[in-house]
C-alpha cells in the first residue's frame with residue numbers, strides 16, 4: 059500500500075489537468091471536461107488524446123476486482139479518448155469550443171470479456187469535479203473532416219460513445235454552414251445510453267439538413283430497435299437521409315464497436331479482400347460502390363473509421 063504522502067507526491071508529479079465539469083448521463087456514462095495546465099494543442103475535430111490516472115486511485119463500486127503488485131500501484135494507466143463536443147448551448151447557439159477545456163464522452167467498462175481487468179474507466183468513474191488527472195499533450199488521428207467538401211452528404215454512424223468524435227465533427231460542419239445533408243445514427247442498448255439525445259433532437263429541428271437517428275438494440279418503443287447494418291440493408295438509412303446513398307457525393311464515418319465497422323483483411327499479394335462475419339458496415343457499403351480507407355495514409359476512400367478496441 060502506498061502512503062498518503064507517496065500518493066500526494068505521485069499526483070503532483072503525474073497529473074497535468076483538472077476536471078472542470080462532469081455530468082453523468084446515467085451511472086455508467088459520463089461527459090467529462092478537462093482543462094489541461096498547458097495550452098490546448100492545435101487539433102481537428104475527430105481526433106483523440108489520452109487520459110490517465112494512477113493505479114493508486116480508487117475504483118468505482120461494482121467493477122471487476124483488480125489485484126496489483128506494489129510496483130504496479132505506483133504506475134499510471136492511460137487510454138485513448140476521442141474529443142467530443144456538446145455542440146449547442148441552446149436554441150440557435152452553437153457552443154464556443156476549443157480554448158479552455160476538452161470534452162470527453164466515456165462509458166464505464168465494468169468487466170472485460172477477455173478476462174483483462176478494466177483499469178482506467180473504473181477509476182475515471184470515481185472522479186469528481188475539481189479532481190486532477192493526466193491528459194496527453196499530443197492530439198492525433200486521421201479520423202477527420204479533411205476529405206469533406208461543403209456540399210457533400212456526411213453520415214456519422216456510431217455505437218455508444220463512438221458518437222464522441224461525430225459530435226465534434228458535427229459542430230464543425232454546422233459552424234462552417236455545411237450545405238450538404240448530415241445524418242448521425244447512434245446505436246446503443248437502451249435509450250438512457252444516449253447522452254446527447256436532447257441536443258441532437260433540438261439540432262435536427264433547427265437545421266433542416268440535419269437528421270439524428272437514435273437506435274436501441276434492447277429497448278423498442280422510445281427509439282428504433284435496430285443495428286446500424288439493418289438500416290442500410292432495409293433502405294431505412296436512405297429513407298431518413300431523403301436521398302440515395304451515392305458514393306460520388308457521400309462520406310461515411312464509422313466509429314466504435316469493431317463488429318459494426320467490420321474492417322476487412324486485404325491481402326496485398328493477391329488483392330483479395332476478406333470481410334469479417336457477420337457483415338459489418340464496410341462490407342455493405344463496399345458492395346454498393348463505396349471504398350473504405352486503407353490504413354492511415356495509404357488510401358483515402360469515402361468510408362472512414364475509428365475502432366475503439
Ligand SMILES: Cc1cc2nc3c(=O)[nH]c(=O)nc-3n(C[C@H](O)[C@H](O)[C@H](O)COP(=O)(O)OP(=O)(O)OC[C@H]3O[C@@H](n4cnc5c(N)ncnc54)[C@H](O)[C@@H]3O)c2cc1C
Pocket residue numbers: 106137138139140141162163164165167170171174175176177178179180218219220222223364365366367
Ligand atoms: C482512438 C480511440 C478513441 C477512443 N475513444 C473513446 C471514447 O471517446 N469514449 C470511450 O468510452 N472509449 C473510447 N475508447 C476506448 C478507450 O480507449 C478504452 O479502451 C476504454 O475506455 C476502456 O478502458 P479500460 O482501461 O477501462 O478497459 P480496458 O482494460 O482497456 O478494456 C478494453 C475493453 O473494453 C471494452 N470497451 C472499450 N471501449 C469501449 C466502449 N467505448 N464501449 C464499450 N466497450 C468498450 C472492449 O471490450 C475492450 O476490449 C477509444 C479507443 C481508441 C483506440
